[in-house]
Amino acid sequence: MTRARCLHTFARSTPLKPADLPRTSKTGFNPAELKDPLVSLPGVGPATAREAARLGLATLGDLLFHFPHRHEDFTLSKKIGELKWGEEATVRCKLRSIGLQRTQRRNLRLVKAVVADETGYMEAIWFNQGYLAELLSPGDELFLRGRYEGGGRSVFRITGHEVLGKEEAGLHTSGFVPVYPTTEKISVKRLRGWLGKVRHLAAILADPLPSSLRAEMMLPQRSDAVTAMHFPRNLAEYKQAEQRLIFEELYLMQVGLLSHRHHFENERCGARLGPAGALTHGFISGLPFNLTDDQLRVCEEISADLQRPAPMQRLLQGDVGSGKTVVAVYTMLRAVEDCRQATLMAPTEVLAEQHYFSLERMFAGMGLRLAFLSSRLKAAERASLLEEIAGGRIDIAVGTHALIQKDVEFPALAVVVVDEQHRFGVRQREELVNKATRGGVTPHVLHMTATPIPRTLALTLYGDLEVSTIYSLPAGRREIKTWLVPEAKRTGAYRYIREQLDAGRQCFVVCPLIEESEVLEARAVESEAGKLAAGEFEGYTVAVLHGQMPARGKQETMRRFVAGGIQVLVTTTVIEVGVDVPNATVMMVEEADRFGLAQLHQLRGRVGRGEHDSCCLLFGDPKTEQAVQRLQAMNKISDGFELADIDLEIRGEGQLFGTRQSGLPDLKLARLIRDQEVLKLARERAAEMVKRDPELALPENALLRDEIERVFGESVEWLRRV
Numbered sequence: 142m143t144r145a146r147c148l149h150t151f152a153r154s155t156p157l158k159p160a161d162l163p164r165t166s167k168t169g170f171n172p173a174e175l176k177d178p179l180v181s182l183p184g185v186g187p188a189t190a191r192e193a194a195r196l197g198l199a200t201l202g203d204l205l206f207h208f209p210h211r212h213e214d215f216t217l218s219k220k221i222g223e224l225k226w227g228e229e230a231t232v233r234c235k236l237r238s239i240g241l242q243r244t245q246r247r248n249l250r251l252v253k254a255v256v257a258d259e260t261g262y263m264e265a266i267w268f269n270q271g272y273l274a275e276l277l278s279p280g281d282e283l284f285l286r287g288r289y290e291g292g293g294r295s296v297f298r299i300t301g302h303e304v305l306g307k308e309e310a311g312l313h314t315s316g317f318v319p320v321y322p323t324t325e326k327i328s329v330k331r332l333r334g335w336l337g338k339v340r341h342l343a344a345i346l347a348d349p350l351p352s353s354l355r356a357e358m359m360l361p362q363r364s365d366a367v368t369a370m371h372f373p374r375n376l377a378e379y380k381q382a383e384q385r386l387i388f389e390e391l392y393l394m395q396v397g398l399l400s401h402r403h404h405f406e407n408e409r410c411g412a413r414l415g416p417a418g419a420l421t422h423g424f425i426s427g428l429p430f431n432l433t434d435d436q437l438r439v440c441e442e443i444s445a446d447l448q449r450p451a452p453m454q455r456l457l458q459g460d461v462g463s464g465k466t467v468v469a470v471y472t473m474l475r476a477v478e479d480c481r482q483a484t485l486m487a488p489t490e491v492l493a494e495q496h497y498f499s500l501e502r503m504f505a506g507m508g509l510r511l512a513f514l515s516s517r518l519k520a521a522e523r524a525s526l527l528e529e530i531a532g533g534r535i536d537i538a539v540g541t542h543a544l545i546q547k548d549v550e551f552p553a554l555a556v557v558v559v560d561e562q563h564r565f566g567v568r569q570r571e572e573l574v575n576k577a578t579r580g581g582v583t584p585h586v587l588h589m590t591a592t593p594i595p596r597t598l599a600l601t602l603y604g605d606l607e608v609s610t611i612y613s614l615p616a617g618r619r620e621i622k623t624w625l626v627p628e629a630k631r632t633g634a635y636r637y638i639r640e641q642l643d644a645g646r647q648c649f650v651v652c653p654l655i656e657e658s659e660v661l662e663a664r665a666v667e668s669e670a671g672k673l674a675a676g677e678f679e680g681y682t683v684a685v686l687h688g689q690m691p692a693r694g695k696q697e698t699m700r701r702f703v704a705g706g707i708q709v710l711v712t713t714t715v716i717e718v719g720v721d722v723p724n725a726t727v728m729m730v731e732e733a734d735r736f737g738l739a740q741l742h743q744l745r746g747r748v749g750r751g752e753h754d755s756c757c758l759l760f761g762d763p764k765t766e767q768a769v770q771r772l773q774a775m776n777k778i779s780d781g782f783e784l785a786d787i788d789l790e791i792r793g794e795g796q797l798f799g800t801r802q803s804g805l806p807d808l809k810l811a812r813l814i815r816d817q818e819v820l821k822l823a824r825e826r827a828a829e830m831v832k833r834d835p836e837l838a839l840p841e842n843a844l845l846r847d848e849i850e851r852v853f854g855e856s857v858e859w860l861r862r863v
């Protein structure tokens with residue numbers, strides 16, 4: 142006979158942590174009782190209320206939305222006579238006798254009881270809960286949860302109990318019992334008790350989803366779904382409730398993002414440009430290569446945006462080396478062609494300067510007026526450059542983000558390209574747009590990122606942008622071999638690098654990441670360089686590049702490296718983005734296990750940019766399962782998009798999404814990877830809604846509108862303000 146098992150636990154794949162929970166009140170438009178503070182519950186004082194605030198629980202309504210992360214299934218309660226050995230079960234019984242027993246083992250105290258129901262009796266024991274001997278008395282009705290164990294003389298080892306006849310009867314040991322995120326001071330039993338008291342309030346929750354949508358998608362009412370999240374009658378009911386609330390969460394966010402975009406496009410005056418002309422056509426046909434299909438398609442997507450009256454807000458994503466720069470240049474030339482100005486901004490001065498030089502090369506003989514607004518300019522030089530820009534005598538200005546400061550006057554700024562600004566939140570993007578707006582005209586903005594963004598994130602973190610993607614690299618690119626090198630083979634690795642250097646190639650050595658301190662990181666770089674210069678790379682030119690060096694020193698070093706004057710560059714992740722040295726063929730990373738997957742992929746992208754075979758040598762001793770997975774992924778996969786998906790899977794989206802800077806509310810129930818399909822559906826439905834009623838002004842959408850404003854909380858400011 143099979144052993145009956147009735148402890149069935151169902152959990153969401155990612156349990157909620159207290160940190161995932163909302164800080165804001167949950168029940169904006171609902172009747173007053175939902176807004177009552179927690180202290181209105183019996184037995185809840187100010188101290189408890191403060192503790193509950195840590196879980197994001199301020200009101201009775203908040204409690205309803207404090208969902209359990211799993212349930213225990215106690216639906217199958219048993220009779221004593223039916224219990225089988227080894228079985229875990231719940232029984233309803235009557236206490237016959239109870240007493241305390243000390244054991245030989247120190248500190249272990251047993252409470253022994255005899256309990257009975259109409260089918261028989263048994264011995265039951267509690268461990269270390271001596272006070273129960275005082276508290277309980279013969280005749281008490283009990284629910285006992287435990288395991289029936291032992292040989293000839295079986296006992297029931299109790300893991301949980303509840304005294305019946307109280308108001309909460311069965312709350313903890315019968316049916317599907319919710320298990321909540323808790324704090325040290327607020328136990329799961331306490332939360333269950335509170336929920337038991339407020340559950341009737343779920344019935345008055347209004348439903349923000351339009352009833353037609355709900356009917357069409359066969360979703361349960363919000364009030365029923367919330368009740369079923371806590372107290373489902375069966376698994377199916379719970380699942381349905383969860384799906385409905387996940388959809389609601391994603392739908393609200395998508396309607397919010399899309400209506401924001403609609404608002405942005407409607408309210409802003411853009412710099413509508415004419416079609417491409419001789420300048421851009423001349424530039425494209427003058428390139429030493431043909432544009433790839435992806436590049437052509439993306440240019441067309443951008444071109445369509447530029448000719449619309451609304452300002453473009455587009456994200457261009459493409460793996461390292463996929464040729465985003467040409468697309469950026471194309472976009473800027475379209476502005477120049479229309480007698481307007483463009484800027485190209487990079488996150489660091491090193492990158493900005495690189496861009497400046499490569500633009501200079503590309504534009505040779507085209508008669509364009511280019512400027513580099515460096516932080517090294519003397520006051521007088523800067524002033525005169527600003528004057529040139531203000532006088533409209535500069536077509537394209539290159540620099541860091543300082544370029545968009547208020548004192549830089551652009552009379553006709555039509556295109557802004559922002560390079561490598563991954564992890565730029567909705568709010569920062571908006572700030573940038575505001576700063577770049579001159580005389581009421583908002584320029585077209587193209588954000589470029591070399592960190593491929595999984596589709597789910599593109600729809601959420603970047604859900605306010607249009608996305609263009611370059612999927613494939615220009616033909617003829619060589620794959621970069623990636624090796625995980627064990628310590629035992631270190632000497633061999635250095636020998637290989639020396640062979641490369643002797644053949645005229647160059648090499649990067651990236652030192653361990655020290656997130657806490659740039660100073661320590663710099664020291665590590667200096668000492669590693671010293672060691673290598675005196676040891677393995679004696680007789681070769683070794684130089685350092687790190688964040689602590691003055692800007693001038695960094696640029697000088699980069700220039701020498703690009704020119705081939707430095708053979709081995711010992712560095713940090715400052716080298717991560719954008720650096721383009723086709724002659725560099727080896728990327729050696731120390732303690733690679735400490736880097737993120739996106740970072741490693743970026744580092745690897747620094748080599749393999751020329752005609753030579755290149756490789757990436759990863760050292761390090763991964764100490765966590767995640768680190769092992771990251772390094773294995775690097776070893777096996779070269780495609781950035783695939784890596785981005787895996788990264789999301791390894792890390793969970795919490796870290797990517799929960800960032801405060803994203804400007805979006807945290808997701809409580811939805812998980813982007815698991816719920817991709819629901820997300821797609823929510824996006825489609827949201828798009829239909831915003832098309833029909835962009836301002837959510839129709840009376841039937843009033844609840845939806847209120848709920849979006851409430852959920853987005855403080856972020857709603859950017860939703861409405863443009």
Ligand code: ADP
Nearest residue numbers: 430431432433460461462463464465466467615
């Ligand atoms: P990223 O997308 O990383 O910014 P870049 O724009 O720097 O890439 O391009 C990488 C290299 O590829 C550059 O040297 C560039 O000239 C070259 N390139 C760009 N497009 C093509 C193409 N269609 N065919 C061949 N080479 C290309």
Ligand code: MG
Nearest residue numbers: 465466560719
């Ligand atoms: Mg680039």
